[in-house]
Amino acid sequence: MKTRERRSGLAGLLAVAGLWLGLAGSAWALDLDELMGLLAQTRSGQARFTEQRLVKGLDAPLTSSGLLSFAAPDRFTRQTLLPRAESMSVEGNTVTLSRSGRSRSLSLDAVPEIEAIVEAIRGTLTGNASSLRQHFKPTVAGDAAQWTLELVPIEPRLAALLAQVRIAGKRAELRSVEMRMADGDRSLMAIEPLPAGTAAAAASASAATATATAR
């Protein structure tokens, strides 16, 4: 009798200890600079994305998918493959937008609204804390294993269009980006990181499918 009690007491103690250790591990909260440091360790990367946009006034959500890639310090490309081929490619202060066979280049800092949105993604991917603080009020929640970053725009003109950006990630990878517009529309992007090298193959395969569909 006494041995069983002692054994269950020991087990309980061990269980509590295990629980306590587990909690301790996940209770290591992050702040912005630590998160950015973590993200900055990855100098480049590619990912596949699927995006769903919920717009008031439309009967169904709009979906699109494609590829994302970035390279430190200031390069970022979003290439939409379905349903229409489009791309947004940013390098330094210049953004090149292409749609339906037409492309235009702009200076980012001449159109602060675009600059802020680009920085929300590019700044996070490259771990640029100062840029994020310049355009947004950032709030970090979670720990290194699973974190969320909430960005609220500072510039009033942008705040009138965009209410909030919420980015979720695991360790040094982004997993989702959710944008909430001021008028209630929402856009949710799920990101699936690709190992380096597969991105090019995936791009050409999808591009071929996309052009075939478009014709």
Add this chain to the structure above:
Amino acid sequence: MSLAAPSAARGGALSPHQRAGLLLAWLLAMLLGGGVIARSQFSADLSAFLPASPDTRQRLLIEQLQSGVAARTLILGITGGDAPARAEASRRLGAALRKGGDFDQVNNGERVGWEADSQGQGGAGEWLVQHRYHLSPAVTPERFSVAGLRDAVDETLSLLGTPAGALVKPLLARDPTGETQRIVEALIPSGGPRSVDGIWVSRTEPRAVLLLQTRASGADLDSQAAMLQRVHQAFDQATARTPALTGLSLAISGPPVFAVASRTSIETEVKQLAIAGTLLMGTLLLLAFGSVPALLVAFLPVATGVVAGIVAVSLGFGTVHGITLGFGSTLIGEAVDYAIYYLIQARGEAGPTGTGFRQWQRASWPTVRLGLLTSVCGFAALVFSGFPGLAQLGVFSLAGLLAAALAARWVLPALMPDGAAGTGLRRPLGAATAWATARLPRLRGLFWALGAAALALLLWQRSALWTGDLASLSPVPRAAMALDAQLRADLSADDERTLVVVPGADLQATLRAAEAVGALLDPLIERGQLASYDSPTRFLPSQATQRARLASLPEPALLQARLGEALAGGPLPASRLGGFVAEVEAARRLPLIDRAALAGSPLSAAVDAMLLQRTPANGGGWLALLSLHPATGQQALGTEGLRGVLAGVPGAQVIDIKVELDSLYRRYLHEALWQSALGALAVVALLALALRSWRRLLAVCQPLALAVLITLAGLAAAGVNLGILHLVGLLLVVAVGSNYVLFFDQFTLQRSGALPGGASHDTLASLLLANLTTVGSFALIALSQIPALSAIGQVVAPGALLSLLLSAAFVGGRPDTAPAAGRV
């Protein structure tokens, strides 16, 4: 030489009648000249230094530079205080200037004029939306087929759910095919200044920037000057009452500023140079003569020369440019030389009173005349220059020198037959000059060495020597140009260098041709070879194009049916697009857009800037000017490539303004080199004819050649960018320096007994004085703010001084030969 009865015919003194007659003739000539001057026109327009050119392309270019859009652009920069203060000042200034009515466009980053204003009057934005089916380049019959509608609506939907969607959503029900987006796409500038708080700011400096377009033409300097005043007043008013804004300052730059400022500076400089020159000469002459009557008489040839010069330019060119007058101050220094030679040298002659001038005419006048002729050769080379400004300089100096010399020979004897009475500091000056002249020949070796070094330097630097460009001819100070470059960089405004000019017999033909050019340029933009272009057809398509677009719009019933088919199963049901169908129907009934329809909106100024109606004198018809914005990057297409692309459009020309102007400048530099060389050769030929001896010719040319070499090398070593005007200056050194060399040559002859007389201290003093007045007057213009004048002054002042020294060293006779003892 005792003459019992003075007789003019035999070479005696002048009778009172003769003297009165000469003076009266002179006075009459001056009065006539004064009359012509009173009715002359004076201008200080920058364009006098733009070359006159027969080429149509270049004439067009110069027309554009003078009165085109570029000539009416102003850039403002607000500095000081902190960023919010500058932004507030920019907003207030923008509002004040928009109300003022001086400007067609006031851009400071705010999006004003596109929305409806407070009275509910539609802004330009509403007009664009209403006419989108006339203006959108995507409106084709295929667009309104089932597949086309689906594609267009999908494209519009792809913007929704992004922050850009908030701008697209309000129009979604009216314009689901996105015509408004297509129109706006073409208007987004590819570069552009940084925008903070909705206001344009510099990327590199703490400065807010604004871009304005004036209503007044660039050629109307008085309106431009008044308008600049009003801008400053508006700024002062906008910032005066608020303490946070008081520390701010405004900088303005742009062609109107340059034009007005250079006119003012030319006018001020001319006055300053004239006064300074007169004072300097007056002081020198007083020192030399010590008597006021002599001073006054000495200025007589100067006055004659100036009057003759202005009259000649006025009669020959119609208007007299301010820079010519500024240069004319050097004429004071040269013309007074003839008076100096006469007044000093006529005094020293032995003989009865009243005949000194005759001796002078026999002994020294031939030398002076030869010197005059060489100067004339030098300036004559300028007269044939392609630059109207330089040609004026040449004519002015030619006429002035001739008149001054003739006045010294004919009129001065009437006033002072025996030269000047006083001696002033002449004796010490003469003694010092004699001493120096005796010593200088010892320095021949040094001068040869300097000359060799100069030649070596020039040969070594040969290719990098002539680095001046058109900017070096313009009277705009460098600091102002630097500010302009900074402000343009802030705005990311490219230089607007590349233009495509499309002619047409009438307005519609021109618009069609411009559309053809646009169709050829669009693929270049896609491939990244061109950033963008501005065309009047974005807001004013040709009527043929507008009709074609409206004809592609289907009837309401048909459109509704196609919409239903296209959008079946999609997220946007066709039933919500009733407004769209109604608006398409309304658009089919709208009248075509013409220039009158645009009037009153901010768009009309943009279109008017790009369409020119040519006068019948210029060939009639219309011109469309498309401004091209080059791409940055390796794929950017150069002017040659563009010409190849546009070869199919008849009459279309691609002009790169900077390249054209630079090539024009190089051509004229080349011409100027030839003209200067010919002018120098003419001088040498003249000397050869007059001296009739190879040995003497060589002796005379040596110091001149050395003076030119050493001056040129000195300037090159000092890092001066040499241009056409420095070349002109070198020619003048030869022309002016030859006067001194010829006198020393005369002394040599007199020493050897071939000519009567001798190099008295007085004569030497007169040479030194003449040289000092010339060097002084050119040194004065070397200090001018006007680059054109200072270039000539920088070359001629040291060159003339060197000519005197080298003449004394090389032609002054054998070393250690003392000149004849001075006579009293």
